Amino acid sequence: MKLNAIIVEDEANSREILSNYLAKYCCDVNLVGEAASIQEALKLIKKQPLDLVFLDVEMPFGNAFDLLDQLPDRTFETVFVTAYDQYAIDALNNHAAYYLMKPISIDELIKAVGYVTEIRQKEDALEDRVLTTKLNKVEGKITFPQQNGFQVLNVADILYCKADDNYTHIFLENKKILVSKTLKYFEEALSKFAFARIHKSYLVNVNEVVKYRKGKGGSVVISSGKELSVSASRKKELLAYF
Numbered sequence: 001m002k003l004n005a006i007i008v009e010d011e012a013n014s015r016e017i018l019s020n021y022l023a024k025y026c027c028d029v030n031l032v033g034e035a036a037s038i039q040e041a042l043k044l045i046k047k048q049p050l051d052l053v054f055l056d057v058e059m060p061f062g063n064a065f066d067l068l069d070q071l072p073d074r075t076f077e078t079v080f081v082t083a084y085d086q087y088a089i090d091a092l093n094n095h096a097a098y099y100l101m102k103p104i105s106i107d108e109l110i111k112a113v114g115y116v117t118e119i120r121q122k123e124d125a126l127e128d129r130v131l132t133t134k135l136n137k138v139e140g141k142i143t144f145p146q147q148n149g150f151q152v153l154n155v156a157d158i159l160y161c162k163a164d165d166n167y168t169h170i171f172l173e174n175k176k177i178l179v180s181k182t183l184k185y186f187e188e189a190l191s192k193f194a195f196a197r198i199h200k201s202y203l204v205n206v207n208e209v210v211k212y213r214k215g216k217g218g219s220v221v222i223s224s225g226k227e228l229s230v231s232a233s234r235k236k237e238l239l240a241y242f
Helices: 012-025 038-047 064-069 085-093 106-126 183-189 232-239
Strands: 003-008 029-035 052-056 077-082 098-101 141-146 149-154 160-164 167-171 176-179 195-199 202-205 209-213 219-222 227-229
Touching (some): 003 012, 003 038, 003 106, 012 029, 038 052, 077 106, 098 106, 106 232, 141 176, 160 183, 167 183, 183 202, 195 227
Parallel strands (some): 003 029, 077 098
Antiparallel strands (some): 141 149, 160 202, 167 176, 195 202, 209 219, 219 227
């Protein structure tokens, strides 16, 4: 598939280098525009549907995160391109699909485009249709401590788990349970079952996912009707189940 993309970068030389690399090494990218500022980028993004935005972090009169804050319902993937590695955490928190350091490595650029292509193909196939996982219903039990002893749950009864600092809320069909264990604990405890960490806050029973929706990071709808955000860095792992 072809990815409609733009480059948002204030340095003309950097735009030219990236544009040339894309033309030579990434034939699946259709570069439809370039922007040297946040204002120019907003005009381009609103002008046409996009699959991918290559986004420099530092720009005059703002930065990449100022741009993304103005696009809360974006459906394109973002690849950050920067000379500063201190923005990596912010990039992940803003659902970046990939993080490229300057000077750009051609191999890393090819990986970034390949990653986004694979995600978009899967998203297009799955968006807003009823999903059926490749897996049979999960079987087994999990035991966890509580103040007055411990509780045993059927793994299949868990819809999803939500982090709350050092605690985790376990959501069942008709109730939720608060457990004094981190989400990381449950991610490891449920690793042999069909549970996917889709976000820093969510661990979901994949068999309960009924729809996938594209967005800045995407989201899933589970059988209860609850919609949960999906981080860009977690998409590939999740979509592989379907």
